[in-house]
Amino acid sequence: MSQKITSYQGREITPDEVKEGKYLDIVYKFEPKYSWAAGVAISRFLTELKDGKIVARKCYKCERILVPPRMYCEQCYRPTDEWVQVKDTGTVNTFSISHVGTDARRLKTPILVAVVDIDGASPGMGILHNLGEVERSKISVGMKVQAVWKGSEERQGAITDIRYFKPI
Amino acid sequence: MWNATNSDAVTIFPRKSYSKQFIADFPDGFLPFQIGIVGVGYAGFDSMTPGLSTRELMFEAATRAYEDAGVDPRKDVQSFVCCTEDFWEGISITDEYMPDQLGAVLRPLCTISSDGIIGLATACMHIMSGIADVAVVESHSKISDVVNPDEIASFGYDPIYTHHHFDADPRFLAGMEMARYLKETGTKREYCAQVAVKNKKNALSNSRGVHGADIDKGIVMNSQIAASPLTELESSKGIDASIVFVLASAQKARKLGDQTVWIKGIGWSSDTPVVEDRDFARSEYVEQAAGRAYKMANVKSPASYFDLAEVDDTYSYKELQSLEAMKLASKGKAGKMVDTGSFDADGRLPVNASGGSLGVGHLLEATGLHRTLEAVMQLRGQAGRLQVPRAKKALVQSWRGIPTATGAVAVLGN
Numbered sequence: 307m308s309q310k311i312t313s314y315q316g317r318e319i320t321p322d323e324v325k326e327g328k329y330l331d332i333v334y335k336f337e338p339k340y341s342w343a344a345g346v347a348i349s350r351f352l353t354e355l356k357d358g359k360i361v362a363r364k365c366y367k368c369e370r371i372l373v374p375p376r377m378y379c380e381q382c383y384r385p386t387d388e389w390v391q392v393k394d395t396g397t398v399n400t401f402s403i404s405h406v407g408t409d410a411r412r413l414k415t416p417i418l419v420a421v422v423d424i425d426g427a428s429p430g431m432g433i434l435h436n437l438g439e440v441e442r443s444k445i446s447v448g449m450k451v452q453a454v455w456k457g458s459e460e461r462q463g464a465i466t467d468i469r470y471f472k473p474i
Numbered sequence: 475m476w477n478a479t480n481s482d483a484v485t486i487f488p489r490k491s492y493s494k495q496f497i498a499d500f501p502d503g504f505l506p507f508q509i510g511i512v513g514v515g516y517a518g519f520d521s522m523t524p525g526l527s528t529r530e531l532m533f534e535a536a537t538r539a540y541e542d543a544g545v546d547p548r549k550d551v552q553s554f555v556c557c558t559e560d561f562w563e564g565i566s567i568t569d570e571y572m573p574d575q576l577g578a579v580l581r582p583l584c585t586i587s588s589d590g591i592i593g594l595a596t597a598c599m600h601i602m603s604g605i606a607d608v609a610v611v612e613s614h615s616k617i618s619d620v621v622n623p624d625e626i627a628s629f630g631y632d633p634i635y636t637h638h639h640f641d642a643d644p645r646f647l648a649g650m651e652m653a654r655y656l657k658e659t660g661t662k663r664e665y666c667a668q669v670a671v672k673n674k675k676n677a678l679s680n681s682r683g684v685h686g687a688d689i690d691k692g693i694v695m696n697s698q699i700a701a702s703p704l705t706e707l708e709s710s711k712g713i714d715a716s717i718v719f720v721l722a723s724a725q726k727a728r729k730l731g732d733q734t735v736w737i738k739g740i741g742w743s744s745d746t747p748v749v750e751d752r753d754f755a756r757s758e759y760v761e762q763a764a765g766r767a768y769k770m771a772n773v774k775s776p777a778s779y780f781d782l783a784e785v786d787d788t789y790s791y792k793e794l795q796s797l798e799a800m801k802l803a804s805k806g807k808a809g810k811m812v813d814t815g816s817f818d819a820d821g822r823l824p825v826n827a828s829g830g831s832l833g834v835g836h837l838l839e840a841t842g843l844h845r846t847l848e849a850v851m852q853l854r855g856q857a858g859r860l861q862v863p864r865a866k867k868a869l870v871q872s873w874r875g876i877p878t879a880t881g882a883v884a885v886l887g888n
C-alpha cells in the first residue's frame with residue numbers, strides 16, 4: 307500500500323471455488339532421481355561409521371583435523387594428508403528445538419537438532435545431528451554428549467548409523 | 475556491506491583508458507577488450523566418475539588450472555563464477571556448495587545457471603569493471619549421478635501448456651528443428667550423418683574423446699531413430715567432467731606467463747521460450763551472439779578469418795545450423811561443405827577437430843567450456859595429435875540444449 311492507494315479492489319478466493327475448478331492450475335509431480343557418488347572422503351567416512359568409528363582428515367599445513375572428512379583443505383587450498391580417528395564424544399556447539407515439520411505441521415514430538423563439536427577434531431569441527439535421551443529444558447550450549455550407535459548388524463554406512471547424541 | 479577478509483579483494487584495479495578515436499571506432503558502445511585466458515584445468519571426461527564426488531572432481535580440475543596459471547586462489551583471485559543448474563546437481567541453491575573446492579571460501583563467488591561461455595562473459599565483465607584482476611570460471615557435468623535425465627530435460631518445457639502433451643523423450647524438439655532445417659535449406663539428409671561421422675572420427679585422436687568411433691554415414695543413418703529424422707548416433711551422450719578457466723586482465727596476464735590465449739570478443743543471446751514462435755530452420759540467437767562477438771573482435775569476414783572452430787554439435791544438424799548462423803558457411807551450404815571435407819581436421823576450416831559433443835560427449839552447462847578448452851589447447855600449440863598447424867584464431871560457440879534457444883559465442887586468439 308502506498309499513500310495514494312489505500313485499498314485494493316477484489317475479494318477472497320473461496321475453497322469451494324477452487325474445488326469447482328473455477329481457477330485453473332496444473333498439478334504435476336516432478337520426480338527427478340539421483341544416485342550421487344559419495345566420493346573418496348565421504349565414502350570412507352560412511353564405511354567407518356558402519357564400523358562404529360568417526361574418521362577425519364588432517365591438513366599438515368594448518369594442522370586442522372576436519373570432520374566430516376574432506377580430501378581438500380578449504381583454507382589452505384591443498385589436498386589433506388592423513389586419516390585420523392576421532393572420538394564419538396563431543397560438545398554441543400549450538401542447538402535448536404524444532405517444533406515444525408517439513409509439511410508445516412506442529413510436531414507432537416519436537417526434533418532436537420544440534421551441532422556437536424567432536425572431541426579430537428579441531429575446534430569448531432562438528433557433526434549436525436539429533437540429541438536424544440535428554441529433557442528439552444536440560445539441553446544447553448557446552449553440554450558434553452556421546453554418540454548412541456545403532457547395533458552393528460543394523461548399521462549400513464549412513465550418518466543415521468548414529469541414532470543421536472546423548473548427554474554424558 | 476562487503477566484509478571481505480582479504481584486503482586485496484576490495485582493490486579496484488585501474489583500467490587502461492582509451493583514446494577518443496579508439497572509442498569512436500566502436501559506435502555501439504563496445505570498448506575493445508582483451509581478456510587473457512591464463513590457465514585451464516580439467517578432470518573427468520568419462521562416462522562415469524563413480525570414485526569422485528562432484529566437489530572432488532572440481533577440486534582436481536581447479537588445482538590443475540591454478541597450477542597452470544601460476545595463481546593461488548586464496549590470494550590472487552577476486553571473483554569466482556560457477557555455471558551450474560540445480561536440477562542437474564540435485565541440490566537446491568547449489569551455489570552454496572561451490573566455494574570450498576575452488577579455493578573460494580569467504581571470497582566473492584556467484585553461480586549462474588547458464589552455459590560456461592556465458593560464465594566466461596560474466597568473468598570478463600568482472601575484470602573489465604575493475605572489481606577483479608583475476609577471475610575463475612568453473613562448470614561441470616556429473617550426469618552419471620542423475621538417474622532419469624530425461625525427466626529433468628522434459629521439465630524444461632513450459633510447465634503449463636507444453637509439458638503435459640507428450641510422454642516422449644524431449645528430443646522431439648530437435649527432430650522438428652532438423653526437419654524444418656532440412657526442408658528450408660534443401661540440405662541432404664545424409665550431410666547431417668556426415669557431421670557425426672567426422673566428429674566421432676576426430677574424437678579417436680582425442681584423449682578426452684569418450685564417444686569416438688570410425689563409422690560411415692550408413693551406420694549413422696541406420697542407427698535407431700530417436701525423434702525423426704534424428705537418429706541415436708546423431709545425438710550426443712552425456713559424460714562427466716569439470717573444467718576450470720583462470721582469466722586475467724591484459725596487464726595481469728602479461729605478468730602471468732607467455733601462453734596466454736586472448737578472448738577478443740564474446741556475445742550471447744536468447745530467443746523466446748515459446749517454441750512454436752521460433753524460426754526452427756535457423757538459430758537466430760546464435761546469429762546475434764556471433765554478431766556481437768565479431769563486432770567486439772573486429773571480425774569482418776568470418777568465413778576466412780578463423781583457423782579453427784569448435785561449435786555446437788549436440789545433435790548433428792546443429793553443427794550445420796550453427797556454422798550458417800555464424801557465417802562460416804552461407805545459408806544451406808554447410809552440409810555440402812561438411813560432406814566434401816571442408817570442415818575436416820585437415821580441411822579448409824577444421825570444425826570440431828576435437829570431436830565435439832558427438833565425439834567427446836556432452837557436458838551439460840560445461841559444454842561451452844569444453845569447446846573453449848579444446849580451442850585453447852590448439853591456440854597454445856598443445857593439442858597433440860589434434861593440433862591444427864599454425865592455429866592463431868579460433869571461434870567457439872555453445873547452445874544450452876533442449877528446449878532452450880540460448881547460444882553464446884567467443885572469438886579467441888593467441
Ligand SMILES: [Zn+2]
Pocket residue numbers: 365366367368369370379380381382383
Ligand atoms: Zn589446511
